[in-house]
Amino acid sequence: MAARHSATASGAPSSLARSRPRYGEALIKAVLMLAALVSIATTIGIVVSLLEPTLRFFTEVSALEFFTSTNWGPLFEPPTYGVLPLVSATLITTGIAVVVAVPLGLAAAIYLSEYARPRVRKFCKPALEVLAGIPTVVFGFFALSFITPLLRGVLPFEIEIFNALSAGLVVGFMIIPIVASLSEDAMAAVPAGLREGSYALGASKMVTSLRVVLPAAFSGIVAAVILAISRGAGETMIVYMAGGGQPNFTLDIGKAMQTMAAFIAQAGSGDVPVGTVDYNTIFAVGSLLFVMTFLMNLVSARLVRKFREVYE
Amino acid sequence: MSETETTTMKNIAVNAPGAPRTIESLDPVFTVSGLSVFYGEYEAVRGVDMVIGNREITAMIGPSGCGKSTVLRCFNRMNDLIPGARAEGKILYHDEDLYGDHVDPIEVRRRIGMVFQKPNPFPKSIYDNIAYGPRVNGLKGKMDDLVEEALTRAALWDEVKDKLKQNALSLSGGQQQRLCIARAIAVKPEVILMDEPCSALDPIATTKIEDLMQELARDYTIVIVTHNMQQAARVSHRTAFFTAEVDDKGERHGRLVEFDETSRIFTNPTDKRTEDYITGRFG
Amino acid sequence: MAVLSTPRSAVQLAGKGQPVREHLFRIALISSLAIAFIFLAALLTYVLVEGWPRLDSRLWENMPSIRDPEIAGAQSAITGTLWVISLTALFTIPTGIAAAIYLEEYADKSRWWNRVIELNIQNLASVPSIVYGILGLGIIARALALGFSVITASITLGLLVLPVVIIASREAIRAVPPSIREGSLALGATQWQTISRQVLPAAIPGIATGSILALSRAIGEAAPLLMLGAVSFIRFNPDGVFASYTVLPIQIFNWISQSREGFHYLAAAAIVILLAILLLMNSAAIWLRNRYQKRW
DSSP: OOOOOOOOTTOOOOBBBOOOOOOHHHHHHHHHHHHHHHHHHHHHHHHHHHHHHHHHHHSSSSSHHHOOOOOTTTTTTSSSSSOOOHHHHHHHHHHHHHHHHHHHHHHHHHHIIIIHHHHHHHHHHHHHHHHHHHHHHHHHHHHHIIIIIHHHHHOOOOOOOSSHHHHHHHHHHHHHHHHHHHHHHHHHSSOOOHHHHHHHHHOHHHIIIIIIIIHHEEEEEEHHHHHHHHHHHHOHHHHHHHOSSSSOOOOOSSSOOOOOHHHHHHHHSSSSTSSSSHHHHHHHHHHHHHHHHHHHHHHHHHHHHHHHHOOO | GGGGGOOOOOOOOSSSSOOOOOGGGGGGEEEEEEEEEEEETTEEEEEEEEEEETTTTEEEESSTTHHHHHHHHHHHGGGGSTTEEEEEEEEEEEEEETTTTTHHHHHHHHHHEESSOOOOOOSSBHHHHHHHHHHTOOOOHHHHHHHHHHHHHHOOHHHTTTHHHHHHGGGGHHHHHHHHHHHHHHHSSSEEEESSSSTTSSSHHHHHHHHHHHHHHSSSSSEEEOOOOHHHHEEEEOEEEEEEEEEETTTTTEEEEEEEEEEHHHHHHSSSSHHHHHTTTOO | OOOTSSSHHHHHHHHHSHHHHHHHHHHHHHHHHHHHHEEEEEEHHHHHHHHHOOOOOHHHHHHOSSSSSTOOOHHHHHHHHHHHHHHHHHHHHHHHHHHHIIIIIITTTHHHHHHHHHHHHHHHHTOHHHHHHHHHHIIIIIISOOSSSHHHHHHHHHHHHHHHHHHHHHHHHHHHHHHHHHHHHHHTTTTEEEEIIIIHHHHHHHHHHHHHHHHHHHOOOOOOHHHHTTTTTOOHHHHHHHTTOOOOHHHHHHHHHSSSSHHHHHHHHHHHHHHHHHHHHHHHHHHHHHHHHHHO
16 A cells, blocks of 8 residues: 555545534533433422322321221311222212223224225314313313203203212213224224235125224223223313312212312312321322322333234 | 556456556555444444445445445444444555544544435425535535535536525436435545435436446545446446355355456456356346 | 125125124214214303303403402413413423434433333323322422412423423424435534434424424313412412413313302303414414425
8 A cells, every 4th residue: 555645526634533522412412311301300200299298198197097998088077088989989980981982982993993084084083182182171161061961951860060970971072082093093003914804704894893903903992991091080170170079988970079189189279288187188199199090001001012012 | 646547557347437446556545354244243244355446436236135235334434323233344544444443433424425325305405405514514615606516516507506495305316316416525525425326216317327426436436336237337447246145043144255347347257156146147 | 795615696795684784883983973073062162152242352351350250351361371381381392302302313222211211201191180280289389499380380381291292292303214314414414413404494393283282281281280379369460480370271260160150151251262272273283284294
């Protein structure tokens, strides 16, 4: 290699070392990472804000009473701290919501994924999303002043002005888009080959939808339903406004019930002095709600990942 | 001009313009020795030795999966962008180790331009596409002149001079690719790497790019990866033939089989595998 | 349906009996979708009908009152909403975009901490909004001592919708083809130059759409603010980030809780305003999406 570098279009080459330092690049990356860490800080913040008062709560109230007593009246004299009425109210309203949302949402998903022409789908999907975009306080208003009077006029049995049925029904409609859109995603991920195989065997569209597509998308649909349940269980305004503020340990859906979220909203919006048992109660119930929904979300996320792995 | 310009012309390629210098005496821009490229544990290319001569067109041919693009992407360290990719062995750029610790890949890419398989103009105006490189590199000079010069060199100026503000995506595929070449030229590189630049183009557009390459070879060193053997024979001074070998563990590794002047590769290859490939018995 | 091996007549190929069931199934599916839409239509119609008589300038010119529904308005709630949402946007949009850029362009997915960040964001997206109220109360209002102010509400709502902004921005960034990044890097641009000059401009429409949708969720949110002091009747407009405040959804909630009938119509009228704002924002999002549909 005796020859020297010849002159080139860019002139004689100089060293390939960094011509000027670029501290900016590293700084920017650090700032961006910091932004991503805000989400971690949020989670830590939630856990910390829940944990401390919750632990304090359990130094004054026995866990046994909290989890087994059927009397909830922390603001009465003498106070009672059985969380079961709140849990049962949450389960009942969420149950009603699921009874509404799962069949309707699933049917909508099957229709949009398997039957609807592209143009219909293109219109219907965002229209359904509008339901998800309505503020919950509006749903609460509608439940209280339209659905409840309607039910009182139509139903053969007695229902109170505040009742679990109306609240649950409206929560159900609120979560339809969650069930429908995630289920549709799962169904759309089912390979066309499976459907074609079914059609080739002479199966009809209905049989193909119910026996081939639905089972193939099962884990995704379950994930959608769990996520919807979690959203329903955490819903506050509708159940607070239409379900009422009385803790009732009952199965009568015509009666007023107070869910966990509704209790937090009610107690939290009052002027409860910091550090008192009453104040800590809010956080204890909050912890329970957080853990319940967190577990559901975890299961749902795992299932979603599973169906993604299978078909993508 | 350097003394290498006057090197004896021992071999003249049948179709290629100009004359390649013999390997012994050529003025090397890249000297590759024992290059292996890994993606994680997987060794994609094994033990490549070759030399890229100054202001020559070097073609890399071979069946798909033979690692020719992988090697090309080592020359401007684009492989760095793939997580887990690393190169072993040595690539000297002039006398400097391209993978040396002090080397800044960004500086490398300013010096060594690249044109991709699919034309990838930025979704901006034609003018901004050309001006982008000089701008990010902090190049001085009048931008309008720079843009005109780059477009002229890429034989695109006459076609676009009246619509410089138009979105580059409105150009035809062949024009887009020439725009990408102009974009690369605008940063005044020494080398232009081309990764199958014509594979997405029709024959007429391909001819234009090939003419352009020969024009550019006067001032630039060009390395081109191509699937098209005729293209290699038409435009290049030297050709490297790669193939994929399967080892006893069943893994495929790209190997350089033969590297020589294009005329010799196509008329008188020394390796049986090269001969099989160019005569169409393989690949 | 005909079985291949046994010859059947053409009549049987048409398949008898099944069409009825097929037809009923299809009708059932369409009805389900229709029920959801009827519910939505009923809700919108009801709100509009109830609110129409009270939908006038009193609503935005007057301050809230619990004494006289005839003179009560929602001015402080409207300005409060504007204050809170502007501040929310200021905080959450840059943070969300930055986090999305980090996760899409910088984060090495093989590192466990990056996977934890991703999983954590997914999880945060489905934490009940009332729990964010607890976070706001325990940490932002008390531990950070920001009290029941506009800024507390904004940070809380910002954290609440942050996952939405991040997830939407990530999708928009991911939709920018890798060839654009390669083209830029091959010209010697640095990673940040590539992101700021090529990737982000191309992803802006998607990011904007996602951000608008996130903000419209924040505008309608009431539950966490119940715990953050928005419930009291505020008869003045906020004059800074540390001022007391109320917002439209909470004002609506307050009126609904009043027993006198006049407040019912007032609430409905305020809902119409709230929905109109949301409609406007969503239309903007849809327009943006269609206007700048991806071009490659």
